[in-house]
Amino acid sequence: MSPPGVTGSGRPDPAAVSCLRVTPPVCRVRCGCAEESPMSLDADIARRRAPIEPIDRYDYGTYSSVEPLFLHCAALPHGSAERLLVRERLIVIHLPLARHIARRFDRRGAESDDLLQVASLGLVKALDRFDPARGTEFLWFAVPTVTGEIRRHFRDQGWSVRVPRRLQEMSMAINAATVELSQRNSRFPTSGDLAGYLRVSRQDVVDGMAAGNSYVAASLDRPVGTDPDSVSVGEMIGVEEYGFAVVDNHQSLIPLMAQLPDRERRILGLRFVDDMTQTQIAEEIGVSQMHVSRLLTRTIADLRTGLLERT
Template identity: 40%
Template sequence: MTNVTTGATGLRTRLRQLSDDELLGRLRVLPRGSEERAAACEILVERHEKLVRSCVRQYRNSPEPTEDLMQVGYVGLLKAINNYDPAIGNSLSAYAAPCVSGEIKRHFRDKRWQIHVRRSAQEALLELRKATEELTHQLGRQPGDGELAERLGISDEELLEARQADMVFTTYSLDAPLSDRDESAELGDVLGDEDAEVDRAIDMAALATHWDELPEREQRILVMRFYGNLTQAEIGTRLGISQMHVSRLLTRALGHLRDRLLDAAVSV
C-alpha cells in the first residue's frame, strides 16, 4: 500500500511540473480511466479553481449556495478541459471562462423563478439594495442576512423573497417595436428559438468521454437501440442472444454511463 501511495504522489509531483498545454496534450493521448489521466485532470481543475470562483462571485447575492454554484462551475470547467485543443486555442483559461459561465447560466435558466413577482417583493428588493450599500459603508464589510433583516424590519423569509426577486430577468413584450419607424419589426420577429441540438451536443460530448470504457458488444447494443431504433428482441436476433440478455446488458451499460457522469460532477 505504501509503494502504491508513494507512486501516486510521485506521479502527481511530476505532472505538477508540466504546463497546462503539456497536461492537456497528455490528456488527449492517455486512455480514459487511467490513473495518470485522472491525476492530470485533477491538477488542471485545481489550477483553475480561481477562474471558477471568479465566475461564481457575480452570483454571490443569489439564493443559490456558493458551494452549489462552484460544483456547477466545475462541471463547465471539466467540459472545457475535455474539449479544449491546445493546438487551436490561445489558453485554457480563455476557453474555459465562457464554458463555466455558460454552465452556471444554464443552471439558473433551469431553476429560475416565475416571471411574476409580487409588488411587495419588488419593493423589498429595492430597499434591500439600498440597505446593503449603506451597511457596507458603515461596517466596512458585506452585511449579513440578520443585519439586513434588522435594518429593514423584515423577517428572514421576506428577506429571502426579496433576494429571489433579484433573480428575475427584465422582460419585454414580444410585440414591442424595435424602433420608432413606421412598420418597424417587432422584438418577436428577431428572436431565435432555442436550439435543442446544442444541449444534445453537450450531452453527447459528456457520454463520449466514457464510451470507450464499455465493452464492444454493449456499445453495439446502445447504437442499435438508440440510433437504429431496434427493439430488444430484434437486437437479440442480430447478436444471437436472448431478449433477456439484451435487457441485462443494456441496463448495465446505461447504469455505468450514468454513474460515471454523476461521479465526474461530484468529484470536482
C-alpha cells in the first residue's frame, strides 16, 4: 500500500500537491493528510496573498452588515493568523467612525493627527473588548470607548500645566455652561451666573477660569500680528519701572530738604552729591568726624520720617 500523498508508481499525488494551496480542512478531505499536521509555510503565504473581499460592501453603520465578521473573528482561536486578518479588516472598516469622532474634538488645542491617532487606538481597544455574543451592536460599545479615550487624552496630555482634576472638570463645566447661558440670555454670563447655573460658589468658578488659562501655553516669541517680522508677545509685556519711585521720592524730598538748616543741607550735598567721606566733610566745615556722623544719622532719620508721614 502506498503512503498518503504518493501514487502506486511512486510519483506525488496531484491531490496531495494541491493541499499546499488550500486550508487544512480541505486538505484533509482531498488527500487524507493527518488532522494534526501543521499548515505549511507555502500554504500560509498563499492564504495571506489570496484576494480579499472589498470592504466597500460593508457598512459599519449597519451592524447586520458587519456582524458575520465579528462572529467569525470571535470563533477563531486567539493569536491565529486568520483571526488577526479578520481583526485587521474590522479595524479598516470602522476607521471612518474613528475619524468622525476625532473631528468632533477639533479646535480644542490638540493636533488633528494626534486626535485621529488616539481615536484609532480607542477603536482597536473597543474591537478587542467587544463580545458579539452579548447581542448588542458594536457602535453602542465603540462610540463611548473611543470618546472616552479622547477625553482621557485631553485630561492627561492636553494641559500645558498640570492642575488638579477637580479644577479640570470645573473648567470644562464652565465652558459648557458659558455656551448654554450665552444662547439662553443673549449675553456673556458673569461669574455669578455661572455659579448659580453650576450650583457652586463664585470662588470655585474663579478658580476654574484660572485653571482654564493653563490649558494652552502661548510662546513669548510668538509674533503679535500675522506678520512674522512683527514684535513678539514677550516684547509687549510691561515691566515694573523703578524710575517712577525715584521721581516720586525726589519730588517728596524737595519740601523736606527746604526745611533743613543750611549746615545739614550742605553736609548732605557734600556726602551724597560730591561723594566726600566723613573725614573730608569734617575738615571742610571745621568739626570732628564723629560730629559729622551724628548729624548725618539724625538728618537722614528726620527725612525718612517726613517721607513716611507724606505717604
